[in-house]
Amino acid sequence: MGGFEHFWIEADAVTRAVALLLLAMSVSAWVVIFWKGWLLRRARIDIERAVPAFWAAGSVVDGRQRLAGLDREGLLSPLLDAALRTPAAGTLASSGHLESQLTRRLRDALHASLRHLQFGQVLLASIGSTAPFVGLFGTVWGIYHALVTIASEGQITIEKIAGPVGEALIMTAAGLAVAIPAVLAYNVFGKLVGGCEAELEGYAHDLREMVAGPGGRDSTTEAA
Template structure:
């Protein structure tokens, strides 16, 4: 902490901007990490409960009512709504076979649900990949700034070089501290989203088969 304080007091506008940028990236990453951990865990539990409750219902309407109660993130409901939707007549959508219509509507609904689950992943990936380089830039600029100050003093000793360089290296450590949690969270959340995606794809397939069976078309 003392090293960063010395770096801040001895840095210029560019060095301080890099430090503030890393701080903003860290805050953004942790906000997304905490929010997505809560959303994905809740969505995963809800998908498992909602799908089971839907298939155990006595009718389609009863199943939809159960989804309203259990699907708090509204991940499963769009799939059922797409399956039972009645598109307007006289459109290109209705000119296709019922099987194709169902496939297209369920695919679009699945993509919307997955988009909700994947929201924030790009930010975590971007922070995880760029934060180390931002920190490295801060270190390089800090060393350059320190060397200019030492050269201006007219004398160069190990003590005068080691202190400012060591303080500048704090920025590299800060960049890694920002990037590592973002990368780890991105990988963990990707696994959770993939598991939910597999369950949703299976549900969409079974729902499509049921609707075709009800329509008498296989």
């Protein structure tokens, strides 16, 4: 009988629940890691290609068409739509200076794009910070369960203690194995999201200057 099979058979309900929880956390973390790695790579390529293509266009209409073909994650197009949108008359959104209205719309669109990029970061941070403690709890409970079982038999020897305790320590190792990839991915993705955020903020700032600048609103009215 293999070591894992023996550990699973000898484990009680609490230890098995902890092991299954660590397995679920590991699967969730790796799904998010692969998905976000693909998403952020695509987003970075899209931003690098779409922003220069937009500013190289001869008109806003042409620029919008170029974004539609290059902005696969929908990060840049909402910013352009927000910059060109005119709020309904008589609403609070239309009150205040035009520049302030423009800034608010661009800020809201930027936050929506960033939420898309940051999705899954909280899960990685939560797994990275809690998995070691979940594993440690499993180890403590496993040792307690093993000692109670050995004590009930009436004979306590180092041979009988070493095996169950050693198997219980696997839970701590499992917790670390789950946490370390999640923490590393969280840090790497945080840096990539920060780079995309800087590019999006720059694009939003340039859109604001284009629309709010002299003659800017007249040149974009037809496109809106």
